[in-house]
Amino acid sequence: MSYKDTLLMPKTDFPMRGNLPNKEPGMQEKWESEKIYEQVQTRTEGRPLFVLHDGPPYANGDIHMGHALNKVLKDFIVRYKSMAGFQAPYVPGWDTHGLPVETALTKKGKVNRKKMSVAEFRKKCEEYALGQVDSQREQFKRLGVRGDWDNPYVTLTHEYEAQQIKVFGEMAKKGYIYKGKKPVYWSPSSESALAEAEIEYEDKRSPSIYVAFDVKNGNGVLQGDEKFVIWTTTPWTIPANLGIAVHADLDYVIVNVNETKYILAQGLLETVSEAIGWESYTIERTVKGATLEHTVAQHPLYNRDSLVMLGDHVTLDAGTGCVHTAPGHGEDDYIIGQKYGLDVLCPVDDKGVMTEEAPGFEGLFYDTANKPITEKLDEAGALVNLSFMTHSYPHDWRTKKPVIFRATAQWFASIKDFRDDLLREVNNVEWLPKWGETRLYNMVRDRGDWCISRQRAWGVPIPIFYGENGEPIINDETINHVSGLFREHGSNIWFEWETKELLPEGFTSEHSPNGHFTREMDIMDVWFDSGSSHQAVLEERNELQRPADVYLEGSDQYRGWFNSSLSTAVAVTGKAPYKTVVSHGFTLDGQGRKMSKSIGNVMVPNKVMKQLGADILRLWVASVDYQADVRVSDDILKQVAEVYRKIRNTFRFLLGNLHDFNPEEHGVDYDQLPELDRYMLVKLNDLTGDVKTAYDNYQFAQVYHKVHNFCTIDLSSFYMDIAKDTLYIQHADDPTRRGIQTVMHEVLVTLLKLLSPILSHTADEAWEQLPTKEAKSVQLTDMPKATQYLEAAELKAKWDTFMALRDDVLKALEEARSEKVIGKSLTAHVSVFADKEQFELLNGLNNLDKLLIVSDVSLKEGRNEAPSEAKKYEHLSVVVEPAAGETCERCWVVSKTVGSNENHPGLCSSCAEIVENHYS
Structure with missing residues (x-):
């Protein structure tokens, strides 16, 4: 035998080997053919609904590790909830409008936009975007992400656009939408306005100039021979200067430097004198900022006044305390300019080129104009100092090129009109991590009005008509009609049909007595698109609900989707669109560096899955502090x-x-x-x-x-x-x-x-x-x-203690093995010396030798009874020696009973009995 x-x-x-790269695709095909997602939904029907609302990734390019982290985290939640007493549908989505698609078409697709109409170009954009959706969908499915992949939400679909129009209309109805000329982030490289969420900061080298403005009218406070000193890193805005801002409560000094009198804040005198290189100066007198209001300076380049105004935005953080003010090129500048009745002068066009409103510099790109403007200031004797500095500067997150502040006529959502509601709702949401609440609260608190218009082709048009007198027309009738048209035909008709065809039949307005209308040709900010998904998806689809239980996205979405979704939802419903917000960080390489093609440290999910499989990638997501x-x-x-x-x-x-x-x-x-x-x-x-x-x-x-x-x-x-x-x-x-x-x-x-x-x-x-x-x-x-x-606590206490005692024995066995006293632990006899409490626990256990995986155990009370050769450990003293007897050919235990059964001389008595009774 x-x-x-x-x-x-x-x-x-x-099998021991997973062979995941080859095996997983077949499993996924099986899930798809068996409609596992639908089976899960059917099985959980009638349970409480749990909705994780997918923040739409942008439909352009292959997915990266950040996408994988995001989608797999969501999949963890949805899969768990569907097994934890909930019905948890998952509707994936895509953001499809915006500049990257336009750029990809004109560069990669080699589309000559100038040779086609706006409508034709938009159709090309749609085809490209949907192709990207298909590509990314397969990559997300390869990650093992389970969802309604055959029926995702896509921001370019008719029903989505129709709902977005409704959101816009409801905000307009409440008075939150207005048109105004004010400075906004403007991207010359995109030729479009940008929202704060589309701005990222990169280092930029800029000129740093101090400029003197002669006092023209001292208003009884100044003698007229002084000069205000301003500081700026944007010399190209000097032609747009209409004023100088000072702070009412600050002390300002008139300092004499080589017989020239300069005015600046006393708190910045030392810093400025060091930067300019004033070796000596005398303070002639000190005045309060408040007394300088309505004094007038002379523009250093043009025959134009520069009004001195009081502004709370003036600080001692940098500069001179006398702030160069160009209402057409800065938010604070605009606000104070409105207060004092200044024009909104903006001598820069859509492409960033200086216009004829900047005499002497027209035709120059704004950044190129810095040098000739500085030279003109020097010729005029107004340049006090020139140096260069590298500082953090706003860039277009799509083109990666610098942006400027530029006043244009734009459509805005008035955040200030419902800011208190937004802040209340931020406090009503659960934030993970907790600091997310503070972050978004502060963003909302400090946020200016939202510029929602874009001068591009690929997006949802702003549904506003204009009368003959130029007045905008937007009401329930027009909004409902346009929404219905978009649901049936899509938004491309805005660029294909005549204006009268887009209006309700027989529509009249006091603004157009002759019945002639025009329409707005700007499109909406893409953040308005995705930010409307609470209406266009959660309300549109029967299997979902608003508010969603959770939004989960990267931490960059506090300024993006979390923010725009909150703004539109609170504006329309008065409530946040989410109950809980979870954010994750960015994916870095092993050294903690940002992934970059130039460094060569980019990891691609598809490559990882081909090498290791999706489950390894998923397990990595589970292992990290995301x-x-x-x-x-x-x-x-x-x-x-x-x-x-x-x-x-x-x-x-x-x-x-x-x-x-x-x-x-x-x-x-x-x-x-x-x-x-x-x-x-x-x-x-x-x-x-x-x-x-x-x-x-x-x-x-x-x-x-x-x-x-x-x-x-x-x-x-x-x-x-x-x-x-x-x-x-x-x-x-x-x-x-x-x-x-x-x-x-x-x-x-x-x-x-x-x-x-x-x-x-x-x-x-x-x-x-x-x-x-x-x-x-x-x-x-x-x-x-x-x-x-019932016995859980007692059992855990007893056996947890045994585990600790067992560790002492295992250490002794390992030492004995390394000292060649024994081979495998089954060849050992251990003598255990334990104090009373430990002795009683061990003595009360059956089969102690099997629990310790040795052949024989001798248990003795009293650690002091241990011989000198015993090894002392935390709880026990232990002696390890070879077990007496022969090795059983069947169980490998060393036993004195081996040979006791004459029919099976190579077996111990226990094995011999088993063989005779069950295998004879």
């Missing part, structure tokens, strides 16, 4: 892959030892299990509670660490190690073996459910190998329920 044939070794078709910036590299992913291997091997071991187990036929009731088995179920129950709490709090790294620790410490290093002897050696129906299998089955089913939101492919693969299962896919099950074990 071959004793090997009498061992019940693990059997499973679940609320901060996260690092990813080949080395980091290798570490994650090693954790994956341990988890997978845990599944494989459990499956292998359940090959002959049917829970309904072989399962053992809890109260019939030995203490160790009950202890493991208690530990499993704790794990279930901790993991579900972590999921509920969006703390996925807690899920990762707790499951990993359970698999490696509680299972692999402890329970499974101890259980091997019983599983392999005992006969199939041995009650102890069936008890262990009962526990292992419960552990495996629980782990697969707990990990299904994260390791979606692997959990389904392992689930298919279960001998019996409650559903075809683990995705069609619910999270395990926590069980209240």
